[in-house]
Amino acid sequence: MSTHPWILGLTGGIGSGKSAVAQHFIDLGVHLVDADHAARWVVEPGKPALAKIAGHFGSDVLQADGQLDRTALRNRIFADADERRWLEALLHPLIGQEIIQYLARAESPYAILVSPLLVESGQHRLTQRILVVDAPEQLQVERTMVRDQSSNEQVQAILRAQASREERLRHAHDVLLNDRDLHWLQTEVERLHSYYLTLRGGQI
The missing domain is CATH 3.40.50.300 (P-loop containing nucleotide triphosphate hydrolases)
Incomplete structure (x- = not known):
């Protein structure tokens, strides 16, 4: 097999x-991977995606400790389809890579x-x-x-x-x-x- x-x-x-x-x-x-978890991994502090998001949306989408402020970001993209598409274009390929790497480690059939x-x-x-x-x-x-x-x-x-x-x-x-x-x-x-x-x- x-x-x-x-x-x-x-x-x-x-x-x-x-x-x-x-x-x-x-x-x-x-073996299971959750795309929502992968979506969190790619925007952790120190990851390039977070710097790009802050550069695009401004520092008000960051919390005081440098983490992404998801609520602030969600409010911005829910109100504006173009902004949502910009974010998806940035994140979807990165999330896809995380998912593929994680799934590749599976030992279940x-x-x-x-x-x-x-x-x-x-x-x-x-x-x-x-x-x-x-x-x-x-x-x-x-x-x-x-x-x-x-x-x-x-x-x-x-x-x-x-x-x-x-x-x-x-x-x-x-x-x-x-x-x-x-x-x-x-x-x-x-x-x-x-x-x-x-x-x-x-x-x-």
Whole structure:
């Protein structure tokens, strides 16, 4: 059997239960990288990306200790699509490199890339197969409002910035509809894991 693991892309909209699914795959021994973590690594102090961001947006996107002030930056790019595109053009290639290096260290038969923006960012091109965690939109909103103590309007704004459900589902090889309890969800993850272990290169 080839020692080179194939890559499963795991995505889902905000509040879909993607994190719970990812955690259960980790518990089953699957090597997993979270694109959000990679996105944090590339903007740590001392990394070239942080200096470029500060040069472009000004020092008000930095905290007093030199770390990136994510909230300030998020407010700037949410309000201005051109600024968001500038930031994405800078960060996406760097995040991609971090992800590839991390996935290359996997020792499980397959590895997982978790990304809320798997489809939008083009990161799905790093994967051989895509699993979408799906949930009815009303459930996504309710879960997120409870988890983040955020308003309905804030959640709706995030939903609009993410790919539509239809767009995500169009890319999916597998869909896990998460509209029941955690035990059921974990059972489904175990079923998928068993199936994925039989695949070579992510395909049948």
